[in-house]
Amino acid sequence: xxxxxxxxxxxxxxxxRLRHDAGLSGALRGFTDRVRSGDLGxxxxxxxxxxxxxxxxxxxxxxxxxNNLVNLLFDAAAVGFISLGVVCVLLLGxxxxxxxxxxxxxxxxxxxLWINMGIPLPATILAVLLSGAVVGxxxxxLRNRFEMPSFVAxxxxxxxxxxxxxxxxGPTGSINMPFTSALVRFGQIMIMPAWLSYLxxxxxxxxxxxxxxRTNQRRTAANLSSSGMSVTVVKAASLTAALVLAVFYxxxxxxxxxxxxxxxxxxxxxxYALTRTQWGRSMFAVGGNAEAARRSxxxxxxxxxxxxxxxxxxxALGGVFAAARLASASQQAGTGDVNLNAIAAAxxxxxxxxGGRGSxxxxxxxxxxxxxxxxxxxxxxxxxxxxxxxxxxxxxxxxIVDSLARxxxxxxxxx
Amino acid sequence: MTQQQTGPDRGEPILRLRGxxxxxxxxxxxxxxxxxxxxxxxxxxxxxxxxGKSTLVKVLAGVHQPTSGTIEYLGKxxxxxxxxxxxxxxxxxxxxxxxxxxxxxxxxxxxxGHEISPWRMDEVQMxxxxxxxxxxxxxxxxxxxxxxxxxxxxQRQTVAxxxxxxxxxxxxxxxxxxxxxxxAQTAEVLNLIERVRDRGHGVILISHNMxxxxxVADRVVVLRLGKNNGxxxxxxxxxxxxxxxxxxxxxxxxxRAARQLEPVSENQ
Numbered sequence: 001x002x003x004x005x006x007x008x009x010x011x012x013x014x015x016x017r018l019r020h021d022a023g024l025s026g027a028l029r030g031f032t033d034r035v036r037s038g039d040l041g042x043x044x045x046x047x048x049x050x051x052x053x054x055x056x057x058x059x060x061x062x063x064x065x066x067n068n069l070v071n072l073l074f075d076a077a078a079v080g081f082i083s084l085g086v087v088c089v090l091l092l093g094x095x096x097x098x099x100x101x102x103x104x105x106x107x108x109x110x111x112x113l114w115i116n117m118g119i120p121l122p123a124t125i126l127a128v129l130l131s132g133a134v135v136g137x138x139x140x141x142l143r144n145r146f147e148m149p150s151f152v153a154x155x156x157x158x159x160x161x162x163x164x165x166x167x168x169x170g171p172t173g174s175i176n177m178p179f180t181s182a183l184v185r186f187g188q189i190m191i192m193p194a195w196l197s198y199l200x201x202x203x204x205x206x207x208x209x210x211x212x213x214r215t216n217q218r219r220t221a222a223n224l225s226s227s228g229m230s231v232t233v234v235k236a237a238s239l240t241a242a243l244v245l246a247v248f249y250x251x252x253x254x255x256x257x258x259x260x261x262x263x264x265x266x267x268x269x270x271x272y273a274l275t276r277t278q279w280g281r282s283m284f285a286v287g288g289n290a291e292a293a294r295r296s297x298x299x300x301x302x303x304x305x306x307x308x309x310x311x312x313x314x315x316a317l318g319g320v321f322a323a324a325r326l327a328s329a330s331q332q333a334g335t336g337d338v339n340l341n342a343i344a345a346a347x348x349x350x351x352x353x354x355g356g357r358g359s360x361x362x363x364x365x366x367x368x369x370x371x372x373x374x375x376x377x378x379x380x381x382x383x384x385x386x387x388x389x390x391x392x393x394x395x396x397x398x399x400i401v402d403s404l405a406r407x408x409x410x411x412x413x414x415x
Numbered sequence: 416m417t418q419q420q421t422g423p424d425r426g427e428p429i430l431r432l433r434g435x436x437x438x439x440x441x442x443x444x445x446x447x448x449x450x451x452x453x454x455x456x457x458x459x460x461x462x463x464x465x466x467g468k469s470t471l472v473k474v475l476a477g478v479h480q481p482t483s484g485t486i487e488y489l490g491k492x493x494x495x496x497x498x499x500x501x502x503x504x505x506x507x508x509x510x511x512x513x514x515x516x517x518x519x520x521x522x523x524x525x526x527x528g529h530e531i532s533p534w535r536m537d538e539v540q541m542x543x544x545x546x547x548x549x550x551x552x553x554x555x556x557x558x559x560x561x562x563x564x565x566x567x568x569x570q571r572q573t574v575a576x577x578x579x580x581x582x583x584x585x586x587x588x589x590x591x592x593x594x595x596x597x598x599a600q601t602a603e604v605l606n607l608i609e610r611v612r613d614r615g616h617g618v619i620l621i622s623h624n625m626x627x628x629x630x631v632a633d634r635v636v637v638l639r640l641g642k643n644n645g646x647x648x649x650x651x652x653x654x655x656x657x658x659x660x661x662x663x664x665x666x667x668x669x670x671r672a673a674r675q676l677e678p679v680s681e682n683q
Contacts (some may be wrong), residue, residue, distance in 0.1 A: 011546040012558065218539045226545075278533035281519075285527055288518035293480065295514045296528035296578075297499030328559075356518040 001112025001338040010225045011389040027231040030051040038408025044401055045349055045365040049372065056376035063376050066253030073250075074188070076376045077259040078103075078322040082342040082348075084263075084270055088307045090346055091274075093355025094143070096308065098157035099315040100340055102135060104334020106319025111175030111329030112168050113184075121183060125320055132316025133309050135161065140305030150308075158339075166331055174330035177323065182243030188301040191255040200261065201247045205240030208232060259321060264364065266314075271360035283307065288353035318342075336384075337374075337391055344395040345370045352402055370394070426668035427452035428490075429585055429617045430475075430506075435484035437470055444470040445641045448484070452586060454616040457608060459632035461622045463660055468621045469511060472590050475619075476508040489585075499528070505585035509592055513575040519547060521559035521566075525578045548577045553603050566661040568595040576604065580611070587611060588619040593627055605631050625653060 035043060047321050056063040081101050089096045106128045116122040139157065142148040169175065177184050192200070212232035219226040230260055250256050274280035285293040286303050294300045322338075347367050349362025373394060377387045430452040437445040445467045452458050460468050473479040477484075477495035485492050488504060495501045501508070515524050522538070522545045531537040531544075545559045554573040556566065563571060572595050579587050589608070593601040608631050612618050622628050628635060628649075635647040637659040645659045657668045 278530045285633045288516035292514035
């Protein structure tokens with residue numbers, strides 16, 4: 001080996017052409033570079049939320065009242081679960097248009113099994129999740145076996161599932177759930193205790209610092225460059241400050257809903273699965289270049305199947321929570337704008353429609369934007385006709401931003 | 416220069432193809448192909464466009480299934496029905512189109528499908544391993560944390576070759592590995608091929624570049640229109656190889672050579 005003798009070059013710093021983005025200013029420079037080249041990340045969401053808050057709170061001050069925000073979080077959780085599933089199929093460059101119908105069918109099954117037939121709630125929820133998984137398996141099978149575009153398969157599913165929902169609800173068309181039951185209280189009333197909320201708000205920052213320290217130690221031990229702790233500490237501190245402030249503000253009202261807490265927990269679990277496990281890496285690979293993934297030995301069909309199953313199952317869970325929120329299972333559940341709200345949320349949050357880019361957090365952030373818009377418009381007493389039009393326009397804008405960012409990334413040599 | 420004259424049976428036969436055929440509908444892409452690869456030898460696969468080289472590689476990589484014939488691997492008949500199976504058995508391939516995921520970074524691409532600790536990926540260890548591997552290839556890649564989309568063609572080629580070596584395969588197949596590389600990197604890849612051979616692996620090299628082929632190959636297997644058309648050694652003259660590839664000693668290459676010779680002799 002002909003190795004130049006250098007003064008202990010770190011493995012990843014041997015190339016002199018590479019700029020060393022170290023410290024705070026380096027991190028800032030890296031961030032502006034990424035945004036300029038079209039790697040927008042969370043930026044559109046932050047800008048969107050600020051814009052929405054300013055506009056709606058000037059039109060109606062109640063919008064920013066703590067209790068309205070608590071309601072907003074209750075609403076966001078149900079759609080959020082559906083959106084979380086959509087992130088999985090979007091990562092593969094596929095789509096599921098039947099998530100709304102799936103959630104509607106799930107709420108209908110909940111009503112029939114739990115209220116009409118008296119089956120215990122846990123067993124009911126298990127059955128609902130299983131039904132979601134089966135629907136996902138069918139989509140995956142159609143996609144893998146017949147190469148049916150998921151667009152068409154799930155469009156057919158949209159109608160079929162809606163039909164099934166109407167069929168099992170029968171002629172009465174709606175099943176009411178008792179307000180005293182655990183499920184409905186979970187969907188309407190239950191609030192995390194204040195200490196727990198604050199604890200949960202502090203945990204992400206703490207994990208960030210601990211993880212940062214550990215990674216840096218391991219990287220130094222392996223003779224790799226380590227990003228300075230200053231960046232991690234500043235990031236963690238600002239995140240913690242923002243979260244604690246948010247919790248403090250919500251505690252001025254009723255507090256943080258349990259349903260939202262569970263949703264955030266699911267987001268964190270999916271985020272771990274997508275970024276730290278082989279399954280997640282395979283998802284991104286299949287979304288980026290399915291043929292390359294196949295030749296690397298990844299079972300592309302199984303990955304597709306898993307994405308559809310996760311998507312439909314989460315949509316079913318979202319349906320149960322939506323039923324809990326409304327205290328009823330009706331023919332209207334899951335119809336209207338539920339479908340597009342969930343998909344729009346994922347896209348607004350930064351998951352690309354073209355596959356291979358996105359994150360679980362996009363569901364959380366996107367659903368906050370979508371629900372804030374919907375909530376604000378409701379407060380203004382606008383009719384649903386106007387609400388649909390405005391939500392449609394927001395979705396269009398989100399997709400345009402996605403397309404433009406994608407083109408910019410391509411011309412800047414980023415995927 | 417390296418020593419090529421060690422005879423065709425340098426080591427144990429790893430791979431033995433007998434009567435391999437592949438049909439795409441009415442088109443016969445491969446017909447009755449015989450190919451032996453021994454450990455510690457470089458077999459070059461040459462042939463004109465459409466001779467069936469890439470199809471043969473894809474059969475061995477488990478991408479296509481042969482319509483007839485048998486594949487013997489380490490003395491046992493095998494079926495290579497998925498790319499994953501071929502990889503697992505120790506047949507690694509660098510495809511002509513490289514097959515990299517542009518949205519993932521270099522480390523992710525190197526370890527794709529073979530991540531260290533699948534339930535809690537060890538990014539640090541993977542990055543170290545990636546740098547070591549790339550250093551062995553004398554690769555000029557500034558950062559392994561950039562997406563593949565930001566790399567040049569030559570850098571992508573290097574990443575693809577590094578990836579094929581990751582699993583320490585018995586046989587590595589290189590489909591046109593030097594086509595997109597610069598002078599120094601071509602030499603590096605040829606060095607690397609020799610290094611891999613000396614470690615006792617079998618190498619199947621596909622190239623249109625006769626210079627590269629003659630520099631490293633122990634045997635040159637010529638395909639023509641989907642059939643075997645002779646086995647040569649690196650000592651075979653350029654004309655004979657070209658004749659075998661094109662199927663005639665009187666061909667467009669020899670005619671062109673003759674045409675170019677005439678004015679030169681006039682000028683002198």
